[in-house]
Amino acid sequence: MDEFNNIKDNEKESDGISEETNEQTAQPNSANLTQAEPLVEEKAVEKTIVKKQSVVSLWLSGLVGGLTVAVIGFLLLFNGVIPFQNETIPNNDTSNPTSSLIQTATTEDDGATDMLSDVGEAVVGVANIQNQSLWTESNDAGSGSGVVYKVEDDRAYVVTNHHVIDGANSIEVILADGERVEAQLHGSDELTDLAVLSIDKEHVSTVATFGSSDDLVVGETAIAIGNPLGEEFAGTVTKGIISGVNRSLTVDSNQDGQADWTVDVLQTDAAINPGNSGGALINSQGEVIGINSMKIALESVEGIGFAIPIDEAQPIIDQLETEGEVNRPFIGISAVDFSTVPTEHVTQTLNLDPNEVSSGIVIAEVHPSSSAAEAGLETYDVITDIDGTAITNMMDLRQYLYQETSIGDTITVTFYRDGTQSTVDVTLQGE
The missing domain is CATH 2.30.42.10 (PDZ domain)
Structure with a gap:
């Protein structure tokens, strides 16, 4: 059988009295004086007119100037040169400006913030500890995320991906405060890429709630929570939508170049990065609808990530928890x-x-x-x-x-x- 085994860019105007010359006004006789009186009256009338015109001009200039200032001021205000003053809901605690800003959010945003806080505490880090050799110390061979989904008796149960813990000599769960707790591996399944761990329940205060993935529709809100790129970015939240349901992907689980299995997954554009594996994909109600598993890692591809639908994951999780394996x-x-x-x-x-x-x-x-x-x-x-x-x-x-x-x-x-x-x-x- 050896034969079978060898076989992806201005015109300026004169203002005042006219300067016409009258030869008759140059000779001082009574006739001329008599004739001059109408001229004086005429000039007086002209002065009165000019004066009135000046008042009108001054009034018009003031009006235009006021309007100009108003227009300029509005434009500055509109373009942000002069900032708007926001009204906020009064806050008795003036020592925390952030608190007053949060209170300006809508009721929906308030609820979402509380929901994310609750679910976020149920998402933990998972460290794969491996011994390199007899002469070297153990180290983190990799890390991912996990979701605390159950507390029973004295144990808290965590679901993660098989590839997160594959090959580990020991496994540690990393809590929100950075504390590391040794975890027990209950079971792992390569084909579905799921694994179940448990830790002492004293370290857990929040448990995630499983929702349903069967009734999801494209366009629904999807929020990914996990630890991308390690502990430094623990508890990262990214938001997107469900981009596709019932997607089928082939998997080469043993890396022999041959497809071993086809998995049905949820597609999302919520950012999923290395370290997000095993974390939670949740809906707008804070329910877990998927376990983040993989993304298409190509330079030409952006915003295509995948999660194992929770309705398909749950029976596997139950078997791994109780039996340690999936019996097929x-x-x-x-x-x-x-x-x-x-x-x-x-x-x-x-x-x-x-x-x-x-x-x-x-x-x-x-x-x-x-x-x-x-x-x-x-x-x-x-x-x-x-x-x-x-x-x-x-x-x-x-x-x-x-x-x-x-x-x-x-x-x-x-x-x-x-x-x-x-x-x-x-x-x-x-x-």
């Missing part, structure tokens, strides 16, 4: 994807026509005393169908068994052996 239906075989088998081995070893069979899984090993062994399946058998559902690769097999069947169910397996198609009933066991 199991056939009892090791296999490789048919697509990875070279054509010569398809024709010579499997005795199949590539034009007739083009997908499936090839059994590399049948586990002793397993359901497959009891049903008579053998090495080199090529499984192509289970209960009428096409099985094109190992991920299809896992998806069908883990989502469509239960331990104790009997399935009908269609397979090829030496070029001949056959079927067999297999009763599923637990792993």
